[in-house]
Every structure is written in structure tokens, then in C-alpha cells.
Amino acid sequence: MASGEPLLAVEHLTKHFGDVVALNDVTFSISDGITGILGENGAGKSTAIKILLGLLQPTSGTASVLGRNASQSVAVRARVGYMPEHDCLPTQTSAAEFLTHMAEVSGLPPAMARTRAADTLRHVGLFEERYRAIGGYSTGMKQRVKLGQSLVHDPAFVFLDEPTAGLDPAGREDMLTLIRKTHREFGISVLFSSHLMADIERTCDRIIVLQDGRLVQSGEVGQFTRETETVFIEVDSNRPELAAALEKRGVAVTVERSGLTIEGPDESVYDHVRDALVEARAPLRRMAPRRRALTELFDRADDIASTNGVA
Amino acid sequence: MTETVARTEDALDYGAASGTVFDIGYQRYAGRREGRGRSRVAVFKDGFRTALGFGRGARAKVLPWFFIGVLSAIGLVMAIVAGAANRLGGPGTAERAGLPSHSDFYSFASIILFVFAAVVAPELLCPDRRNRVISLYLVRPLSGSDYILSRWAAFLVVMLAAVWLPQFILFFGLSMGDPDPVAYLRAHWLDIPRFLASGAAMAAYTTTLAMLTASFTTRRAYASVFLVGLFIITAPFTVGLAEEIKGPAGPWVSMFNLTNIPVHVNDVIFGEASEITEDAPARTLGSAMLVAWYFLWTLGPGAVLWWRYRRLSP
Numbered sequence: 001m002a003s004g005e006p007l008l009a010v011e012h013l014t015k016h017f018g019d020v021v022a023l024n025d026v027t028f029s030i031s032d033g034i035t036g037i038l039g040e041n042g043a044g045k046s047t048a049i050k051i052l053l054g055l056l057q058p059t060s061g062t063a064s065v066l067g068r069n070a071s072q073s074v075a076v077r078a079r080v081g082y083m084p085e086h087d088c089l090p091t092q093t094s095a096a097e098f099l100t101h102m103a104e105v106s107g108l109p110p111a112m113a114r115t116r117a118a119d120t121l122r123h124v125g126l127f128e129e130r131y132r133a134i135g136g137y138s139t140g141m142k143q144r145v146k147l148g149q150s151l152v153h154d155p156a157f158v159f160l161d162e163p164t165a166g167l168d169p170a171g172r173e174d175m176l177t178l179i180r181k182t183h184r185e186f187g188i189s190v191l192f193s194s195h196l197m198a199d200i201e202r203t204c205d206r207i208i209v210l211q212d213g214r215l216v217q218s219g220e221v222g223q224f225t226r227e228t229e230t231v232f233i234e235v236d237s238n239r240p241e242l243a244a245a246l247e248k249r250g251v252a253v254t255v256e257r258s259g260l261t262i263e264g265p266d267e268s269v270y271d272h273v274r275d276a277l278v279e280a281r282a283p284l285r286r287m288a289p290r291r292r293a294l295t296e297l298f299d300r301a302d303d304i305a306s307t308n309g310v311a
Numbered sequence: 312m313t314e315t316v317a318r319t320e321d322a323l324d325y326g327a328a329s330g331t332v333f334d335i336g337y338q339r340y341a342g343r344r345e346g347r348g349r350s351r352v353a354v355f356k357d358g359f360r361t362a363l364g365f366g367r368g369a370r371a372k373v374l375p376w377f378f379i380g381v382l383s384a385i386g387l388v389m390a391i392v393a394g395a396a397n398r399l400g401g402p403g404t405a406e407r408a409g410l411p412s413h414s415d416f417y418s419f420a421s422i423i424l425f426v427f428a429a430v431v432a433p434e435l436l437c438p439d440r441r442n443r444v445i446s447l448y449l450v451r452p453l454s455g456s457d458y459i460l461s462r463w464a465a466f467l468v469v470m471l472a473a474v475w476l477p478q479f480i481l482f483f484g485l486s487m488g489d490p491d492p493v494a495y496l497r498a499h500w501l502d503i504p505r506f507l508a509s510g511a512a513m514a515a516y517t518t519t520l521a522m523l524t525a526s527f528t529t530r531r532a533y534a535s536v537f538l539v540g541l542f543i544i545t546a547p548f549t550v551g552l553a554e555e556i557k558g559p560a561g562p563w564v565s566m567f568n569l570t571n572i573p574v575h576v577n578d579v580i581f582g583e584a585s586e587i588t589e590d591a592p593a594r595t596l597g598s599a600m601l602v603a604w605y606f607l608w609t610l611g612p613g614a615v616l617w618w619r620y621r622r623l624s625p
Contacts, residue, residue, distance in 0.1 A: 053450050074452050078344055082450040088443040097366065104353035105451045107344045116340060123337035149447060154340035186339060 005067055006031050007157050007189055008052055013061035015047050015213075022047040024213040025061070034183050034190040036200035036221070039210035045193040046085070048210070049159050052191075053082055066156060078107045081150030081158035081188075085165055088146065091135030095126055095145050098134060099152045106153030116152050124148040124178060140171035147178065151188065158182070160192045164199050176203050232290045233273065234259035238282040245276035261290075350453040351461045358435045358465025378427035379473050382420055386477030387484065389416070394488015402490055411586070412485070413502045416478055417513055417577045418585035421570055422542065424517055427473060428466075429538035432521035433531040435462045441529035449623065459620035463522055463613075470514035478506040509577040516573040516609050523612040526619050546570045553592045565593035572608050575601040 006029035015023040023044045039045045050056040051063045054070040054077065063070045066079055090098060096117055103113035121130045124144040129137070134145055143163065150158050163179065164172045180203055182188050194200050200207060201221060209217035217224070235242055243260055246253045249272040254261040262269060277284055359365075364372030393405035393412065406412070411419065439445045448458050482502060489495035524541075525534040549568040553561040565571075571588050578584050579598045588594065593601065 055449060074454055075346060077450055078346060078452040080450075082447070084443075084446050086443060086446075088446050090438060090442050090444050092367065101353060101357055102447060102451070104356075105350045105448060105453060107346045107349045107452055108340070109343060109345060109349070112340070112342050119337045151337075153344075153451075186337060 008063075008065055008191065010048070010052070010063045011061055013048070013051065013063055014059045015044075015051060015056065016059045021213050023051075023058075023210075026210070026213070026215045027061075028208050028215060028218050030189070030191060030206070030208075032187075032189050033205040034179065034192060034203055035206045035208060036204035037191060037193045037208045037210065038195070038197065038200050039193075040195055042212075043195075043210040044213040045210055046161060047213075049082070049161060049191070049193060053077065053080065053159065078153065079156045081153070081155035083146045083150040083158070083160045083163055085162040085193075087142070089134045089142055092133055094131045095121055095134055095137075095148070096130040098145065099148055102149045103152045108153055113152075116154070117148075120148045120152045123151070123182075125174070139166050140168070140174070143167060143171070143175060144178075147175070147182075151182065155188060157189045157191070160190060162194055163192065164194065164196065172199070179203055230290050231262045231269065231273075232259055232286075232288055233262070233284070234286040235277070235282040236285055238280045241280035242276055242282040245279045246272060249276060251276075259286075347452045347457065350451060351457050354448065354453065354458055354461035355465045358462045359468060361435055362431050362466055362469040375427070375431050375469070378423060378430070379476065382423060382427075382473055382477045383480055385420055385423075386416065386480040390481045390484020390488065394484050397485075397489050402494065405485075413478060413481060413506045414577065414581035414583055415585050416481060416506070417474070417509060418574050418587040420474075420477065421513070421574055421587070424470070424474060424513060425542040425570065426539055428470065428517040428521035429524075429535045429542070431469070432466050432518065433525035433528075433534035435466055436522060436525040437529050437531040437534060445623065455620040455623040456617060459522075459526075459617060463518060463616070466522065467514055467518045470518050471511065474510035474514050475507065478510060482506075505580050509580045512576045512580075512605065513573040516605065519609050519613045519616065520569075523616045526616055542570050550591075562592040562594075562596050565591050566596070566604055568593070569608075572605050576605045 009029040011027050013023050013026045014021070026044070026048065037045050037048065047056065051058050052065055052070050054065075054073065057071050065073075065076050068076045070076065093101075099117035099120055100110075100113045103116050104110055108116060118127070118130070121127050124147050126141060126144050126148065129141065134142065137145065143166070147160070147163060150160070160179065164175050167175060176199060179190060179192060183190050192200065192204060204221050206219065207217065207221050207224065208215065233242070239255065239260065243253050243255050246260070246262070251269055251272050252263055254263070262273075273287065276282075361367075361371075363375050389411055393410050396405040396408060396410060397403070400408075417424075439448070445458070449455060482499075485499070486492045486495050520541075521534075521538055524538050525531070528534050528537075546568050549564055553565040556564055568591065571591055571593065574585050574588050575591075575593065578588055578594075579602055584594065
């Protein structure tokens with residue numbers, strides 16, 4: 001693969017299951033880093049991942065992984081890892097034996113497979129428990145085994161399908177930390193699918209948003225949150241007067257039940273706020289910058305769809 | 312960077328030499344990747360170990376080794392009886408007395424071999440689909456066809472061991488039981504390729520049917536019960552029906568006795584009828600038809616099995 005070439009690329013990807021359109025003319029590319037693929041259930045995330053893994057043939061369009069056509073190359077799967085959302089672990093085998101076997105199935109020689117399995121189990125925090133049967137593991141430990149099997153053969157790229165599903169808050173935090181560490185310390189690029197915006201926002205560098213099989217947004221996570229940065233102002237009284245004073249100064253204001261919100265402010269807006277508070281005689285209780293959550297991406301996508309007349 | 316490379320090379324050298332596990336934490340892998348061939352071997356090896364219960368608890372070993380023990384015991388008893396007859400009555404006594412030998416072994420042992428396949432073969436396929444481990448195989452450098460061929464080959468090897476081991480015990484016993492072992496070997500050496508070919512036919516047939524049945528369910532018990540029922544029920548049913556019908560349809564009904572299908576091939580190879588097939592109406596259809604029928608019942612289910620896994624996706 002030539003340097004500078006994206007690790008994954010899909011162009012005009014469409015997938016139909018009978019009358020159901022799972023993916024509709026989707027185009028994106030992914031380079032090094034952690035990329036989140038965000039969408040509600042049925043948005044097409046898993047279908048996109050399966051096409052990229054070469055497990056499904058697209059109806060039209062192309063998907064390439066590490067510079068090779070995903071559907072025509074079984075060999076490329078030796079360099080990618082996949083952590084499915086669903087349960088996929090044997091119950092009577094130990095984690096050490098299972099990861100060793102999975103490493104061999106990925107093409108590693110048996111002696112190296114054993115060494116890699118031990119190293120990977122240490123990485124995911126299961127080294128002490130590695131000889132216990134997986135059937136006796138907790139949900140969090142099973143998720144770690146699933147992550148471990150996706151990393152044991154040292155992939156260049158790993159697909160994680162809902163890796164925090166079923167975890168409690170502490171387990172979720174641990175899993176997100178592990179994913180960040182996997183990329184930052186070992187340079188393994190990650191495509192991380194989730195319907196939990198908070199997970200994506202905290203973990204990913206870039207984001208792809210799918211809705212009803214269509215690509216609705218893509219770009220840097222920071223860019224999205226910057227675009228939606230707001231200042232929230234709460235006053236004890238005279239809220240309508242304050243809004244009027246701000247609008248008189250050319251500041252766009254949204255009046256909410258608990259206060260006022262100013263969209264995408266620059267530095268000068270704070271002077272306007274100070275002057276407007278004095279003019280409106282509004283006692284200030286709280287003023288704080290606020291970043292909107294990625295949930296609003298879906299609202300914005302809906303707005304775009306309704307503007308374009310899409311049901 | 313230099314240190315990392317050195318550590319990797321150390322791990323590679325020592326790991327390859329002794330298989331020792333080094334606790335040096337996760338690191339990038341710069342060693343050899345052996346591709347699809349290694350994947351197939353890994354699935355084959357795992358299937359072989361699973362079938363014989365290696366690397367698992369005592370319970371997993373009980374059934375396969377019980378059956379292999381029973382089959383070997385049959386060969387041993389046959390060898391002792393025939394050997395004793397030859398020792399007491401002189402060379403060739405066992406043969407003249409019509410005591411069972413290599414050509415008869417599979418007619419005695421076929422039902423045990425079918426039950427063995429019915430009980431053990433599903434263990435190679437059902438848990439992978441029940442636990443959805445299959446989805447992890449299919450995202451590695453391995454196709455559905457690779458997976459099923461490797462699993463099939465793994466169980467075939469186990470079956471070959473189960474069908475050939477008692478025959479070798481029997482041959483060794485008959486040779487040693489004969490007052491003149493060298494003369495026995497000279498006279499009967501052709502029995503070895505015959506029982507090898509006959510055993511291979513038996514193993515391929517039972518392996519394929521057992522794996523195909525296991526591919527339709529995620530529950531090992533369902534597959535086992537269905538297979539045992541299939542072999543046990545079709546035998547008396549077809550025999551009874553063939554006797555009732557008589558006429559030209561009788562032999563064709565008899566052909567559906569699934570237990571007899573590989574035993575007919577055994578008869579063709581040895582050139583004589585076995586205990587359970589000598590009265591079978593199917594024999595009147597001729598050797599070519601019996602062999603063709605065997606291939607139909609082995610290659611047909613094999614093709615269905617391959618087709619089912621070829622189109623499998625997680």
C-alpha cells in the first residue's frame with residue numbers, strides 16, 4: 001500500500017437486501033487514527049463493516065481495505081481485526097487457548113501464536129485469568145476477550161462493532177481507555193461503530209454519521225463540536241429584556257426555558273453580553289460555554305433531510 | 312526503536328525454538344505470516360483435538376475413546392478366536408470354519424462406527440455455530456469452504472484411525488496366531504490394501520453424512536439422535552419393505568438401507584459378501600451400481616455440506 005493512501009475507502013457503495021436499502025451511495029475514506037461510525041440501529045453500520053471485511057458483496061460501488069478490493073481478497077483479512085457486537089466466544093475453552101488458536105487461524109506460526117496470545121491478554125487486562133474457561137467470565141471480561149482476539153495477530157486496522165455494549169459505566173470507561181491505548185501506543189487504526197454518541201465523542205478523532213443507509217456527516221470530531229459551541233446565560237429576571245438588548249447588538253440568541261443560548265460565539269460577544277446585562281438590568285446568575293453533544297448531529301441530519309424533501 | 316526491534320527478534324528466536332511464553336507485553340509483530348494454509352491447518356488441528364477430547368476435560372474424552380476402545384476390542388477378540396483356531400487346528404482352520412475376518416469386520420462394526428460418528432462429529436460443527444465463533448473464523452484469512460473442508464478432513468482422519476486400527480490389530484493377531492506367520496503374510500498381504508480401501512470408503516461415507524446432519528442444527532444432541540435414528544431405523548425398515556415388495560423394486564428399496572451402503576463397497580473390494588449384506592436384494596443390481604450408489608451418497612451430501620458453508624456469512 002502506498003503511503004498517504006487511505007487505509008479504508010468506499011466509493012458510491014450501495015447494498016440492497018431485497019427491497020431494503022441498507023447502504024445508499026455512500027462514499028468515505030479513512031486514514032490513520034480512531035474513526036467512529038455513528039448511527040442508530042439499522043443505519044447501515046454493520047453492513048458497511050461486513051462489506052469492508054469482504055463478507056458481503058456490495059450491490060454497486062467499491063470498498064477497499066489496505067489498498068485491496070475487500071470482496072476479492074481473503075488474504076487482506078490477515079491484516080485486519082474484527083470485534084463483533086454479538087456473543088461469539090466458546091464457553092469451555094480458556095482465553096489463552098482461544099486466543100492462541102485465533103492467532104494461528106490468522107496465519108501466525110504456533111509458537112508465535114502462543115506468545116502473542118499471552119501478550120495480548122496482558123494488554124486487555126486478563127493475564128491473571130487467562131487459564132479460566134471463558135464461560136465463567138463476566139460480561140466485561142468477555143468483551144476484553146473479544147477485543148483481544150481482534151488484536152492477537154497484530155492487525156493494521158481493527159473494526160470494533162459496539163465494543164461497549166452491555167458494559168457498566170466503569171467497564172465502559174475501561175474499554176474506551178483500552179481502545180485509545182491500542183491506537184496511541186501501538187499505532188493500530190480503529191473503526192469504532194456505536195450508537196452511543198458519548199463513546200464516539202470521547203474516543204474518536206474522526207466521525208462518520210450514517211442514517212437510513214446514507215452518509216449524513218463526516219469529518220474531525222473536534223470540528224463538529226467546535227461548530228456547535230454555545231454560551232449559556234442564566235439570569236434571575238428580565239430575560240426578555242436581555243434577549244432584546246443582545247439582538248439590538250447583532251448577537252443571535254435562542255431563548256430557552258432556563259436561560260439564553262448564544263450560538264458559535266467569538267471573543268467580542270462577551271463585551272456585548274456585559275453591556276446588554278447592564279442595559280436590561282438583568283442579574284446574572286451563571287454564564288458558561290457549552291458544547292453540544294453529538295446527538296444533535298442526528299437532529300441536524302433530520303433537518304437537512306426535511307429541507308430536501310426526504311421523508 | 313532499536314530496542315523494540317531487538318526485543319521482537321529475541322521473542323521470535325526463542326519462541327520459535329522452544330515455544331516458551333514471554334511476558335513482555337503487547338508489541339507489534341514483525342514475524343512471519345503463513346496465510347491461508349496456516350489457517351486451514353489450525354482449523355484442522357483444532358477439529359482433530361476436539362474430536363478426541365485433547366486439551367479438554369475428562370468428560371470430553373470419554374465418548375471418543377470408549378468407541379475406539381470397543382472397536383479395537385472387536386478386532387482383538389476376532390484375532391484371538393481365529394488365532395486360537397489356527398493354533399489348535401492347524402493353518403487355515405479359521406478360514407475353513409468360516410470364522411469372521413477382515414472382510415466381515417465392517418459388517419460387525421458398521422453400526423458402532425455410525426454411532427461413533429453421530430456422537431462425535433457434531434462436536435466439530437455445532438458449538439461453533441451455537442456460540443457464533445464461526446463469525447470469528449470467517450473474518451480471518453479463511454473462507455467458509457476452507458473451514459468446512461478442514462473440519463471434514465479432521466474428522467475423516469479420526470474416523471480413519473477408528474476403522475483402520477482394529478483391522479491392523481486383527482491382521483497382527485491373525486499373523487501371530489498362525490503357526491507359520493511368514494506363510495500367512497505371503498498368503499494374505501493383499502488384505503492390507505483391501506481393508507485400507509474399504510475402511511477409507513467407510514470413513515468418508517460416515518464422516519460426510521454425520522457432518523452434513525450436524526450442519527443443520529446448532530445442538531449436538533439433535534444431530535446425534537437424528538443420525539443414530541436414521542441408521543438404526545432405515546435398516547429394518549428397508550429390509551422388511553424389500554421383502555414385502557419383492558419384484559424389481561425390492562433391490563432398489565434395499566439400496567436405501569444406509570447402514571449397508573459402505574458395506575456393499577467393502578464386499579466389492581474383498582470380492583465376497585459380508586454377514587449383513589449376503590441376503591440383501593441390492594446385491595442383485597451388480598457391483599458397478601453399488602459403487603455408484605455409494606459415491607452418490609457420499610459426494611451428494613458432501614456437495615450439500617460444502618454449499619451450505621460456502622455461502623455462510625457471520
